[in-house]
Amino acid sequence: MAGRLRAPTGRYGGRTAEERKTERRERFLDAGLRMFGEAPGYHGTTVARLSETAGLSTRQFYEEFHSLEDVLAALHLRINDRAEEAALSGLAATEGRPVAERVTAAFRAYAADVTADPRRMRVTFVEIVGVSPRLERQRLTRRARWVAFIRAEADAAVQRGEAAPRDYRVAAAAFIGSVNGLLYDWNAGWVEAGLDEVVEELVGLLLGILRPAGWCPDEH
Known part of the structure; x- marks a missing residue:
């Protein structure tokens, strides 16, 4: 019409x-x-x-x-999602390889992502801390997710006979604390080392947790 x-x-x-x-x-x-x-x-x-x-x-x-806190919460989740995707990609690329290769690939990818933009590191390691009970719950929930990530890989390594059988809950939490602290200090210029050296140190720490002194793979 x-x-x-x-x-x-x-x-x-x-x-x-x-x-x-x-x-x-x-x-x-x-x-x-x-x-x-x-x-x-x-x-x-x-x-x-x-x-x-x-x-x-x-x-x-x-x-x-609703508030600036909502912006901070959304950024924190986005940064963690990106880093998790990077770590998972590192694991996927080394499917079926020995645990040392897998954790090296995962943490190299993770470290490259989180250190690519210093602002992302500050948001997720500094600005989020202590803002509110809600954001503390979110921060600790995501931290627990990273702990679960380490535990899953450790348990899989145990099943393959590449790691000592044990409960890795506390060890994984301690390791994640080391990762966060060392990467933040490195990014702030307090650690004089290249990123590859930092990753190598973290991988060595994790492998030391998985394969403590005196443990022999042939016994399992």
Whole structure:
């Protein structure tokens, strides 16, 4: 019928409403990474400054997030997801290989990812700590996930006769603490070594846990 109005397509500028919403969210997260990971840090950031950095309005901020804490939480999860994917890729690339090769590949991939951007390290190792009970639960939950990651690989090595049979819960938690501490110190310039040397040290530490002095694979 001539003159009949067309039904709205939901597109503006060639993008759907959902695409524009996703883009806005990404811009806020990018701004959060810059401000939390550099200056002024999470505690020195306001919604107004983050919105200005993102090139968006505070009204648009509250359409995507309830608070700055939500931005920090989303960044923390994203950073951990990326690092986990990198470590899993390292394991997948060494499927069927000896445990020493597997853990080396996994931690080389993990370390390369988390150290690629110092801002990501600061967000996940510094800014997230002690912000709120909610974020402490999230941080510890993700830490427990990394502990489970190490335990799973250790248990698999035990099944293959490549590691001493034992309960690896405490050892895995201690190792993850060492990983976080050493990588952060290295990134901050407090450890004078190349990244490969740091990874080698961590791998040696883990292999020492899996194969303690006096243990012989032939006995298992």
